[in-house]
Amino acid sequence: MTETTSLLGPSLTPAQKKARKQHLKTTKNRPADIEDGWTPFRAAEKRFKAKWPLPDMSTVLDLHHEDMEGADEGSGEPSQRGRRDAVEWRQVDVSVDQKGKGKAYAFPRVPGLVYLPSFVSAEEQRRLVRWSLQDHAKPPNESNLDAHHVLPPEGLWNAYLRSLHDGTDNEESIQPKVSGSSSADSASPVSPASNVTNGPRTLIANPPASPSLLATLLTLPTPPPTPSPNAKPCSPAALVPKLRWANIGWHYHWGNKQYDFTRGRGGGVADVYRAVCMRAVRGVDWESVYSGEGSAEGEKEPFEEWKTWPEEYEPDAGIVNFYQTRDTLMAHVDRSELCATSPLVSISLGCSAIFLIGGPTRDTEPIPILLRSGDVLIMSGPCRRAYHGVPRILEDTCPTYLLQGHTGQDGEGDEWKPYADYMRNARINVNVRQVFPRGFDPGLPAA
Numbered sequence: 001m002t003e004t005t006s007l008l009g010p011s012l013t014p015a016q017k018k019a020r021k022q023h024l025k026t027t028k029n030r031p032a033d034i035e036d037g038w039t040p041f042r043a044a045e046k047r048f049k050a051k052w053p054l055p056d057m058s059t060v061l062d063l064h065h066e067d068m069e070g071a072d073e074g075s076g077e078p079s080q081r082g083r084r085d086a087v088e089w090r091q092v093d094v095s096v097d098q099k100g101k102g103k104a105y106a107f108p109r110v111p112g113l114v115y116l117p118s119f120v121s122a123e124e125q126r127r128l129v130r131w132s133l134q135d136h137a138k139p140p141n142e143s144n145l146d147a148h149h150v151l152p153p154e155g156l157w158n159a160y161l162r163s164l165h166d167g168t169d170n171e172e173s174i175q176p177k178v179s180g181s182s183s184a185d186s187a188s189p190v191s192p193a194s195n196v197t198n199g200p201r202t203l204i205a206n207p208p209a210s211p212s213l214l215a216t217l218l219t220l221p222t223p224p225p226t227p228s229p230n231a232k233p234c235s236p237a238a239l240v241p242k243l244r245w246a247n248i249g250w251h252y253h254w255g256n257k258q259y260d261f262t263r264g265r266g267g268g269v270a271d272v273y274r275a276v277c278m279r280a281v282r283g284v285d286w287e288s289v290y291s292g293e294g295s296a297e298g299e300k301e302p303f304e305e306w307k308t309w310p311e312e313y314e315p316d317a318g319i320v321n322f323y324q325t326r327d328t329l330m331a332h333v334d335r336s337e338l339c340a341t342s343p344l345v346s347i348s349l350g351c352s353a354i355f356l357i358g359g360p361t362r363d364t365e366p367i368p369i370l371l372r373s374g375d376v377l378i379m380s381g382p383c384r385r386a387y388h389g390v391p392r393i394l395e396d397t398c399p400t401y402l403l404q405g406h407t408g409q410d411g412e413g414d415e416w417k418p419y420a421d422y423m424r425n426a427r428i429n430v431n432v433r434q435v436f437p438r439g440f441d442p443g444l445p446a447a
């Protein structure tokens, strides 16, 4: 073994041998200077995405390592652990209800970013997983699958559970919106590059939202996404792994890359999500984040809006991201919220991910953070304009408390099995934002 934690020793698994062969094949005729054209963010994405060589985990910040409670829970193989000293951080205070102080970290290189490892208990994580699949990813909340399939009103997950119960899980009961033959005859063009697909989210540059842009946003045409002509009838079981996102609150229009305020607030932010956001934002000692030593690096003016957050912070929109272990989320900035500096709270559940966050362009070298199940990350203030993304989900890293059936307080037993089977190869990220100042009335037509 060498010092580099990415090396698994002399014997490679068949999958690693295959990945190495593929790598050698694809890079054989590649110009040697190809990497010179990549921005630092792109280069980091490529490194962490690669199946070969495996990413060097010694460069990834892992604050669960060593002394964290529950460090053995889903910590993964040594090759899936990072290091406590991979990135410079400083500790800030966070109070957690009456239970006293937890741990939170701020980063001189990314002002406004606050990381709360293991902020969500195992029991609350199970509740959030259950809610996300069973209660959230269903009408009226839009998901990536709505564009292409006629989903059952009970929601995909409930249809899936029912099919398991009835032994009809092979039945192709879900119909595509456009059947292959009728779309070929159809006069309306079907774009293969539809913005809403079963694959990764497509992210393009959009102008930042602002109060002066609001009037324009209200008049933008918001055509529905184009259904794929390739969608086939399929069973709920076949469609569940293709679930990629479900909207929270205000409707996001993927074509315009802006919120479609004319559709109203949706179902708002469910209490199970809101509770975590409020606890995190109210618990963090923002004074020490923004006024503490090492906080003002690179900042021209001190950031003071945090002083209004105890009264003003109120999440009203977001997205639940569902990742399978092969999925990635490319570099982007979330700039469609009129509250441009308000905290964005991101909750990680299931398999671990490598999260990259840099600066206002892709030219800033990003810091890599290993996000595990139960972690909360808050992007606030200046770092709301920082490029970030998820180049990798680590296989076999889902903690055992999400994989085993148990009869917890919720009376769960075998009932948990479908959730455990799903989470084994998945990561759920609940990403909650504030679009409007609390109490602001955008003067919208009644939805």
Ligand SMILES: O=C(O)CCC(=O)C(=O)O
Pocket (backbone or CB within 6 Å): 319, 321, 329, 334, 346, 353, 355, 388, 389, 390, 429, 431
């Ligand atoms: O999955 C994550 O950790 C980040 C998701 C994200 O950046 C987003 O939904 O905008």
Ligand SMILES: [Fe+2]
Pocket (backbone or CB within 6 Å): 332, 333, 334, 388
């Ligand atoms: Fe994001």
